[in-house]
Amino acid sequence: MRSVSIFGATGSIGDSAFDLLTSSGGPEAWRTVAVTGGRNVARLAQMARALRAEVAVIADESLLPDLRAALAGTGTEAAAGTAAVAEAADRPADWSLSAIVGAAGLAPGLRVAQRGGTLALANKESLVAAGPLLMGTAARTNATILPVDSEHSAVFQCLDAGNLDAVASVTLTASGGAFRDWPLERLAEATVDQASSHPNWAMGQRITIDSASMFNKALEVIEAHEFFGLPADRIAVLVHPESIVHALVTYVDGGTLAHLGPPDMRHAIGHALHWPRRRKLPLPRLDLAALGSLTFRAPCETRWPALALARQVIAAGGAAGAVLNAAKEQALDDFIAGRIRFTDMAPAVAHALDRAAGRAGFSVSPDSLEAVMAWDAQARRDAAAWSVAA
Ligand SMILES: NC(=O)C1=CN([C@@H]2O[C@H](COP(=O)(O)OP(=O)(O)OC[C@H]3O[C@@H](n4cnc5c(N)ncnc54)[C@H](OP(=O)(O)O)[C@@H]3O)[C@@H](O)[C@H]2O)C=CC1
Numbered sequence: 001m002r003s004v005s006i007f008g009a010t011g012s013i014g015d016s017a018f019d020l021l022t023s024s025g026g027p028e029a030w031r032t033v034a035v036t037g038g039r040n041v042a043r044l045a046q047m048a049r050a051l052r053a054e055v056a057v058i059a060d061e062s063l064l065p066d067l068r069a070a071l072a073g074t075g076t077e078a079a080a081g082t083a084a085v086a087e088a089a090d091r092p093a094d095w096s097l098s099a100i101v102g103a104a105g106l107a108p109g110l111r112v113a114q115r116g117g118t119l120a121l122a123n124k125e126s127l128v129a130a131g132p133l134l135m136g137t138a139a140r141t142n143a144t145i146l147p148v149d150s151e152h153s154a155v156f157q158c159l160d161a162g163n164l165d166a167v168a169s170v171t172l173t174a175s176g177g178a179f180r181d182w183p184l185e186r187l188a189e190a191t192v193d194q195a196s197s198h199p200n201w202a203m204g205q206r207i208t209i210d211s212a213s214m215f216n217k218a219l220e221v222i223e224a225h226e227f228f229g230l231p232a233d234r235i236a237v238l239v240h241p242e243s244i245v246h247a248l249v250t251y252v253d254g255g256t257l258a259h260l261g262p263p264d265m266r267h268a269i270g271h272a273l274h275w276p277r278r279r280k281l282p283l284p285r286l287d288l289a290a291l292g293s294l295t296f297r298a299p300c301e302t303r304w305p306a307l308a309l310a311r312q313v314i315a316a317g318g319a320a321g322a323v324l325n326a327a328k329e330q331a332l333d334d335f336i337a338g339r340i341r342f343t344d345m346a347p348a349v350a351h352a353l354d355r356a357a358g359r360a361g362f363s364v365s366p367d368s369l370e371a372v373m374a375w376d377a378q379a380r381r382d383a384a385a386w387s388v389a390a
């Protein structure tokens with residue numbers, strides 16, 4: 001029986017993973033080692049019960065009594081705190097899903113890589129903030145990292161194994177998010193509610209707003225650079241409003257392979273869960289005749305300044321990814337809290353990058369979790385200061 005752990009089990013990706021596990025035998029077919037959540041005790045306990053998890057960890061320490069009460073009599077151990085989340089990653093599991101949102105996902109993912117495990121990576125922020133550290137650790141320990149982000153899973157599925165040299169470029173598609181067709185002059189008035197509605201995907205609020213600002217695609221360009229080792233000029237972005245084609249790989253001979261599927265993350269998670277085999281998954285199938293047509297257009301960098309920031313970060317290297325990721329998280333917090341406008345997020349991030357570029361050590365890639373988090377903390381302060389001044 002294969003063993004699994006889910007970090008960020010109570011979120012949208014966690015829900016999809018839970019659905020895949022329960023619909024393919026549940027605890028009779030899978031041994032669940034750890035499930036973790038941030039604050040949602042009720043959902044975490046429900047999942048732990050259904051999967052008969054060995055341990056359930058809630059990141060918010062103050063919720064430990066509630067979790068203990070919810071798990072009483074189940075045999076599942078309860079733990080709490082960010083250190084406990086990371087420690088749960090040390091417990092051997094055949095497959096670990098990294099689905100915490102934000103930089104908080106880096107610590108457990110890194111611990112899985114340090115013990116040479118298999119890490120199914122939805123948490124793109126890990127690669128943006130600490131790509132060389134995470135990939136370097138995995139190379140040293142022989143850990144396997146499998147992409148779960150839909151575009152990167154799509155590229156992975158289009159690649160001939162070991163034939164990366166023959167790849168001319170990869171293209172990540174972007175839905176364009178909630179404001180794809182809004183007049184540019186209205187963007188400054190966009191509300192949090194409006195930004196929190198994705199045209200095609202059901203996802204957590206933060207990534208949904210990042211899709212509207214195109215920061216999600218900016219993170220994904222950096223993620224592709226770190227994961228596949230491709231230079232920025234071989235990673236393209238293409239707006240595709242229907243979210244049916246998830247990525248394309250163009251080879252040096254001019255042939256292009258595309259990956260298509262309904263916008264349902266259970267496909268990418270299921271692919272990583274069963275890799276290197278392919279298993280029948282109980283998912284909706286594509287009906288291209290019913291869809292009729294698929295459309296594409298070039299992204300407008302005026303509407304989506306985040307895309308240029310991603311290229312700036314790849315060119316800078318060093319700590320730039322950690323800075324962009326953290327500044328973006330702070331700017332998003334500030335937008336959600338009503339402290340800045342939707343269109344202020346990119347300038348806040350650009351400001352944090354400018355400040356960081358003047359600091360000693362910026363060109364050096366952080367080589368430890370502590371070093372990443374030091375850049376992260378400073379970038380949050382810089383972005384917050386910009387917001388206060390704005
Ligand atoms: N949703 C999607 O379809 C896709 C998501 N991704 C990526 O997957 C990751 C998860 O996204 P999504 O599922 O949408 O996000 P959600 O907001 O739905 O879920 C986030 C998860 O992280 C937990 N969490 C939040 N903060 C912390 C913290 N500080 N410490 C520990 N756990 C925490 C939440 O716990 P709780 O809710 O209990 O507070 C929840 O389990 C992100 O990195 C995202 O970019 C990538 C591709 C597609």
Ligand SMILES: CC(=O)[C@@H](O)[C@H](O)COP(=O)(O)O
Pocket residue numbers: 149150151173174175176177201207210211212216217265
């Ligand atoms: C499902 C997934 O992978 C998301 O990252 C998705 O790509 C978001 O859609 P956008 O294309 O709007 O960013």
Ligand SMILES: [Mn+2]
Pocket residue numbers: 149150151220
């Ligand atoms: Mn994606």
